[in-house]
Amino acid sequence: MANYQHILVAVDFSKEFEAVLAKAIEQQKINGARMTLVHVVEYTGAMYTGEIPLPEDLDLDQRLAKQAESKLQAMIDERQLQNTTHLVEIGTPKREIVRVAEEQKADLIIIGSHGRHGLQLLLGSTANGVLHLAKCDVLAIRVESD
């Protein structure tokens, strides 16, 4: 009854993400939950402030989103994940993850968490931002980073 019903997993395609996914799948199984994999393409549109038109880069976000869609689908197919869908969003990762979680009525967000030191600690991390903003529970999976 109190188990999680719908787990949203934040996918960042890093090499450490494999460990996060493995744990997410395990939690999906023992909770008997459905799972949504979400990847957020960080919005790059605002970065272009030049005067010369760069038509090819204007839809960079869209192209990255399309690539991400394929990668997520491959992730699901390769592992034959059951009861799992995927979504790609464009924007600020922490905000999009939290927004999608609310929209999809996820009751648990699973996200990789890197150790932070010094300046990185001050700047915060996506996991941190999600923890602040989320209306639901958050499982932060510790991954090793350099």
Next chain:
Amino acid sequence: MANYQHILVAVDFSKEFEAVLAKAIEQQKINGARMTLVHVVEYTGAMYTGEIPLPEDLDLDQRLAKQAESKLQAMIDERQLQNTTHLVEIGTPKREIVRVAEEQKADLIIIGSHGRHGLQLLLGSTANGVLHLAKCDVLAIRVESD
């Protein structure tokens, strides 16, 4: 195999903690884990900077710790929690929680997380600090606060 084996639950005795404990017990069950309840008495010794001896307050931390021991034991007895022990530490909550988790080889810390706004957001929270410092996974349970 990838399940959590030892769950450390940070207990703060707030009225919202009931919801955290209920979820922790559920996660303990489905993971087949053992559970340790830990409460940290915030170190008050350093707060006293007066010149007049206050013998009664010198052991305030110790008295609070003793009370906490009883409350944790009652929590375990009332709910007839299986495979569950408790610990009381004195110090800075985030640091003690993380230290105990390492010492006890816990692989998951469960902690209540309150929504934060404005100044509270800047000051951070215990859940936040634990997320930064922990070497293991952290499940932050969202609780409603005023």
